[in-house]
Amino acid sequence: MTRAEREQFDEDGYLVIRGALSPDEVEFYRNAIDRVHARHTPGESLHLLSAVRHCPDLAGLLDHPAVFGYVWSMMGWNTHVYHSHIDVHPRVKEEKPFWWHWHQDGGRQNREIETDPRPRLSVKLAYWFSDVSRPGRGNLTIVPGSHKTNWLPGPPRRGVEWPTPDGAQQVLVEPGDVLFFDRRIWHARSDNHSDVTRKVAFFGYTSRWIRIRDEIEDLPAQSWWENISPVQRQLLGNVGDGSGDHAWGHFPETTPLYGELAARGLLDSSIPALIP
């Protein structure tokens, strides 16, 4: 990540990486998502947690070379994927009752941490496989620059009608583009009013000393497990002896991402998260 990108991310809370995936990659991953969709909720919307567990073909997105540098530049080498999901949304069939979807990621982190602003703690990649280059196609909606604001004026309950927050923007992206965002940026899914079914995969990265929300327990027993790389296994929560001590980062030499960054001379000691 360049200094300019870091400054922009710090200022806006997100970056868009255009054309991160090639057309062939888009087709490969979109087909994989289509198969999962057909198996789970054909014709209906899908919001499926634990992306790689349900769709091992997506493992290459865990550390895709076009965008993974943004993740480790922010999170350092002691990181893993704590939360991931596959989302497929066809055109909404009928107007649903109002629901205030706006949130920051991290659940209770936003209640139980007392600082203002709260710390970043995690970042997320959103890989787009459908054309949402126009509004109204189920675009992710964000308030740029809102990641250092702990509280957004909103309704007393999520079901109470309330205006869209000031400054909200639909993210306009094409298949193969990736959105990299700070978990604290205020964001919400929007409804798809088009005939273009919305397809996207999200991967959230946090420090290994924060517990994984995805289901990971049985992954090492899966037939595909041996085919993925040590870094991908680390990102799926399996590294070292599995102890809390290892997760605290006490053993960089047996943490694959550390080894890889060290071998490539990428451990920039001016970034605290990259220092062993």
Ligand SMILES: O=C(O)CCC(=O)C(=O)O
């Ligand atoms: O599906 C979306 O656009 C919203 C996703 C979201 O809210 C999230 O990643 O936390």
